[in-house]
Amino acid sequence: MTVIEVTDLQRRYRSRSGVFKRTTRVVEAVRGIDFAVERGELFGLLGPNGAGKTTTIKMLITLLLPSGGAARVLGYDVVEDAREVRRRVGYVFGGDRGLYERLCALDNLRYFAELYAVAPREQAARIGELLELVGLKGHEHERVEGYSRGMRQRLHIARGLLHRPEVLFLDEPSIGIDPVGARELRATVAALVEGGTTVLLTTHYMFEADELCDRIAVIADGRIVAEGTPDELKAGSSAGQVVEVEVYGSAEFALDGLRALRGVTSVIVEVRDQAQVVVVRSGGVGDLTQHVLDALEGVNRGKVTARQPTLEDAYVELVAGA
Amino acid sequence: MSVARLLVVGTWLQLKMRARSAFDGVLALVYPLFFATTVFLMFRQGGESGALVGAAVGASVMGVWSAVSTTASTSLQSERRQGTLELLVASPTHFPLIVVPITLSMAIIGLWSLVTTLLWGRLVFGIDVRIDDPAGFVAAALVTVLAIALVGYLLAVSAVRYRGAWAFGTALELPVWLICGFLVPLGQLPSWVRPISWLLPPTWGVSAVKHAAEGSSPWLDITVCVAVAACYAVLATAVCTRLLRSARAAATLSLT
Numbered sequence: 001m002t003v004i005e006v007t008d009l010q011r012r013y014r015s016r017s018g019v020f021k022r023t024t025r026v027v028e029a030v031r032g033i034d035f036a037v038e039r040g041e042l043f044g045l046l047g048p049n050g051a052g053k054t055t056t057i058k059m060l061i062t063l064l065l066p067s068g069g070a071a072r073v074l075g076y077d078v079v080e081d082a083r084e085v086r087r088r089v090g091y092v093f094g095g096d097r098g099l100y101e102r103l104c105a106l107d108n109l110r111y112f113a114e115l116y117a118v119a120p121r122e123q124a125a126r127i128g129e130l131l132e133l134v135g136l137k138g139h140e141h142e143r144v145e146g147y148s149r150g151m152r153q154r155l156h157i158a159r160g161l162l163h164r165p166e167v168l169f170l171d172e173p174s175i176g177i178d179p180v181g182a183r184e185l186r187a188t189v190a191a192l193v194e195g196g197t198t199v200l201l202t203t204h205y206m207f208e209a210d211e212l213c214d215r216i217a218v219i220a221d222g223r224i225v226a227e228g229t230p231d232e233l234k235a236g237s238s239a240g241q242v243v244e245v246e247v248y249g250s251a252e253f254a255l256d257g258l259r260a261l262r263g264v265t266s267v268i269v270e271v272r273d274q275a276q277v278v279v280v281r282s283g284g285v286g287d288l289t290q291h292v293l294d295a296l297e298g299v300n301r302g303k304v305t306a307r308q309p310t311l312e313d314a315y316v317e318l319v320a321g322a
Numbered sequence: 323m324s325v326a327r328l329l330v331v332g333t334w335l336q337l338k339m340r341a342r343s344a345f346d347g348v349l350a351l352v353y354p355l356f357f358a359t360t361v362f363l364m365f366r367q368g369g370e371s372g373a374l375v376g377a378a379v380g381a382s383v384m385g386v387w388s389a390v391s392t393t394a395s396t397s398l399q400s401e402r403r404q405g406t407l408e409l410l411v412a413s414p415t416h417f418p419l420i421v422v423p424i425t426l427s428m429a430i431i432g433l434w435s436l437v438t439t440l441l442w443g444r445l446v447f448g449i450d451v452r453i454d455d456p457a458g459f460v461a462a463a464l465v466t467v468l469a470i471a472l473v474g475y476l477l478a479v480s481a482v483r484y485r486g487a488w489a490f491g492t493a494l495e496l497p498v499w500l501i502c503g504f505l506v507p508l509g510q511l512p513s514w515v516r517p518i519s520w521l522l523p524p525t526w527g528v529s530a531v532k533h534a535a536e537g538s539s540p541w542l543d544i545t546v547c548v549a550v551a552a553c554y555a556v557l558a559t560a561v562c563t564r565l566l567r568s569a570r571a572a573a574t575l576s577l578t
Contacts, residue, residue, distance in 0.1 A: 013573055014572075058408075062412065062570070063575055064573055065567070065571045086412055087414040091409070093405075097405030097406075098404070098405040098409055099404075099405075099406070100335075100339060100404075100406065101404070102342040103335065103339055110335070111331065111332070111335050114327065115410070115413035115414075116413055116415075117324065117414065
């Protein structure tokens with residue numbers, strides 16, 4: 001059964017500036033996207049900042065009206081049947097905001113339990129169960145203003161699950177959480193899907209999407225540029241192999257030489273900890289490593305790694321080509 | 323039952339939030355006393371004891387109005403800033419049931435300022451407000467607080483659609499002191515101002531409180547106050563759905 005159905009969905013933002021001479025600027029945030037999510041599926045929406053992920057989610061949870069096209073969640077139209085949609089979906093976003101800082105976790109959850117019409121006799125048990133699930137048991141009487149970012153994020157998740165939503169929208173839920181917290185979050189999300197909840201997830205972390213998602217849509221500049229399982233997206237990548245070389249000092253002068261190598265599809269420089277890493281992707285099948293090292297002659301080098309393309313490689317290629 | 327429960331829990335948690343800010347707490351405690359002191363010193367110069375009693379009653383309602391008018395719309399702006407406004411709108415509860423507890427909690431804080439102003443006048447300035455009709459006085463005070471909360475409800479609902487509406491709420495604070503006859507009798511205002519006064523529930527509320535304090539019947543003013551406030555409530559509820567839809571179209575529920 002299709003739980004989320006999106007057809008030619010569009011959203012434009014208008015902004016005005018100027019005092020005496022008012023000018024209107026129109027931004028096309030979502031430019032006619034189509035996708036469908038089946039019951040019990042974990043669907044990922046990946047894309048760079050400003051690609052239209054959050055706008056899409058906000059239209060699906062009825063916070064924004066679409067400028068065109070249509071979307072249905074659990075068979076309800078997001079424009080005409082907004083309350084029916086709201087009753088059945090949960091929304092969790094990443095970051096520090098979205099909580100009542102001066103209240104304790106328990107009061108935050110009590111308030112939203114009322115707003116989501118959780119039966120009074122069930123509230124205490126449900127809140128206790130969720131506090132246990134997200135690991136905040138024992139901290140429920142502390143004010144949220146004293147919480148760490150990870151604790152806030154876990155409280156967000158508990159809030160989003162209070163009314164046992166059939167569909168859960170997670171908008172970059174792991175942003176700013178430490179690795180242990182992020183791992184626990186992934187385990188919680190996986191358990192929810194196991195329990196039958198349909199999840200739509202946006203994230204910047206490719207390994208997270210790779211580990212969790214059944215299917216992924218890559219969105220760039222308001223358009224879906226690819227859709228499929230993580231393996232299908234990786235297989236679609238033109239990078240037959242990837243060579244990564246740690247470099248110290250400037251390697252700029254060598255980059256053009258790398259790009260000129262036969263079969264090389266992209267060369268980027270990433271900063272990881274103290275080092276810069278030159279990532280060379282090639283569609284060719286021959287051994288690329290020696291050619292890359294030759295081209296980097298004269299550059300102070302560290303560790304060299306040759307590997308198969310990952311979801312991130314496929315993503316970078318898709319977004320760069322959009 | 324669930325609606326009543328929602329209103330009670332919502333109001334209680336809003337009060338709890340406001341009570342936990344030391345800054346807000348001190349302001350709520352001290353601010354009305356500044357108003358009252360200024361008014362009492364001004365009116366004492368006039369040397370008319372009747373006017374001083376009227377000023378004490380007027381100053382007490384000023385505190386209620388100030389607590390609601392300035393904070394009704396700014397509190398919705400705060401919800402927007404802290405990212406909770408979207409979560410409130412995304413819940414299946416009818417939005418008026420979410421906003422009313424917010425303004426009601428402020429009116430309750432205002433009620434506190436009403437009591438402290440009268441006590442301040444009695445203890446520090448020796449103004450003996452003899453309340454000839456205690457039942458009428460309590461009814462008038464409660465109706466005034468509720469009526470002011472409903473005006474705040476309309477202001478708050480506007481703030482959901484218009485990010486700058488908080489400024490309008492703040493700008494209304496001082497003119498209403500004057501227009502509604504808190505300090506100056508309506509008869510002394512230009513005749514063109516009076517129809518505006520009649521459209522504002524605090525006018526009838528403060529008149530009811532003054533009548534009850536003087537021993538004359540406050541019930542006509544109370545009835546009109548309830549009727550006018552009900553119009554504000556109906557208007558706010560009627561425009562709420564349209565404003566929310568407009569906010570979803572114009573993307574004004576969040577800051578960005």
